[in-house]
Amino acid sequence: MSRLLPKSLIGQMAVLIGAALLIAQLINFTLILNERQKTSLAQSQGPAVARFVTVASDLVQAPPDFRFAVLEDAPRRGASFRIAPESNVAADEERDSSTEARLGQSLANAGLKVAEVRAASRSEARESRRGGPGETHFLLLSAKFGSAWLNGRIATPRPDPWLSARLGLATLLLYLIVLGATLFVAARLARPLRDLAAAAERFGGREAPPTVASRGPSDLRRAIDAFNAMNGRVVALLDEKDRMLGAIGHDLRTPLASLRIRAESVEDEEERAAMAATIAEMASMLEDIVVLARSGRAREPERAMDVTALADALVEEQRALGRSVTLLPSDPQPAKVQPTLLRRAIRNLIDNAVKYAGSATVEVRRETGRVVIAVADTGPGLPPDQLERVTEPFYRVEQSRNRDTGGSGLGLAIARAAAESHAGELRLMNRPEGGLIATLSLPGDA
């Protein structure tokens, strides 16, 4: 059942209200139809029963010789009366009990004693006056006086053949009007809601926040306005964070440079080398911080570039340093990229693989329209609960890192920020055959 029900607001409203309204209307329709039919039956039966009772009481009061004259006089306006030994309604025929009760009551009211009454409603085909085929409707009424039956056959007005059709049409019209109004309201609600959801999905917290057009009912408009305002605050907050990080990274460079110069004058050679190494590490950390901060703000202009050639150049660069890095045969994959940022991201992924596994295998391929850069290694991999966390800034995998591997803990964070800045994503997975695989996917629309 829940699978048949549509998922969207407008769909659910339409189906539920449509179904509820249909049931209510059907009940209403049945009740009205029943009532109307009863009324129309009573209207047509009343006069017929009254005529029958009049004839019967005339007969009873008339002297025997005149009874024939009464019967002769009575057949007018579609009615005929007979006295017969048998009823014109057989005992086992389909009979009309409500009319029988009415007839019995009316006869009793007129002070006539009858042994039995029978009534049936009949119709037979006839040539209509307008030429087409039609039906004559009549009531068969019969009452037993002593041993003889008075049989009456009285024409009744035709029941309105369009009654149910007219009622049905009115019901349908009402149904459509109410359903239409409901759908209109639902659509008015659903469209801004859909826009709102789409904007929330698109919102990356980076570039100018998407502004949702404020429309629909006032409470929905309030939600949309609040959403827009919140987006603005989020962007301002992130901007502030990036600006601060960038400023810190930038401002610390100058004192660090002067520290480097002072360190040169340290007498002890070992001490001097250690200081230089620490300063170099700090410098590279600051560099990473600045890059990370910049990846959020001030986007580098995008250019069409062959991502495979970029990976190839980076792999070649690593090989020149004597590292074991391989690029699997890959076709050219053009994409619109921010070259410096993407270069840095891929380099970080390769560095990471080399650092923990000693080697890396890079592949560039196209997957459902996206360019995917996969960097695989054969190292120890990562515990599943850390796969997501290692891309957080400054997060370090415990124990597995010792100080001399260095690094700022920003490498993967930069790679992820780069992926997000390209509207792409970075995913880390343990390979079934062992080792870690990092896949950076970008929209490949160039």
Next chain:
Amino acid sequence: MHAPDAAGYAFGPWVLRTGERELVGQDGVAVPLSTGEYNLLLAFVTHPKRVLSRDQLLDLSQGRELAAFERSIDNHISRLRRKIEADPADPKLIKTVWGGGYTLASDVKRL
């Protein structure tokens, strides 16, 4: 290392941009080059239509770290061909001169 004295060099269907150290094709898609590839290609475009021996190429591309591997020139040539030739098996731009070395068989325009 001699600094390139032009913003770029156009040869065949390519432009070698010295600022970004990359090749740009006619479709505007940039093809990044490794340092070795870039230096080698720069040697060719600054000496078009001249036969360059492996020694000359090593000198021109300042391939100090490459010097240890004589074969790496051939290696870089084949890598470059894969990137710039329409059919690397039948090179039209960087041609092999039997017994002599390699030559860039295209006119070069300084940009």
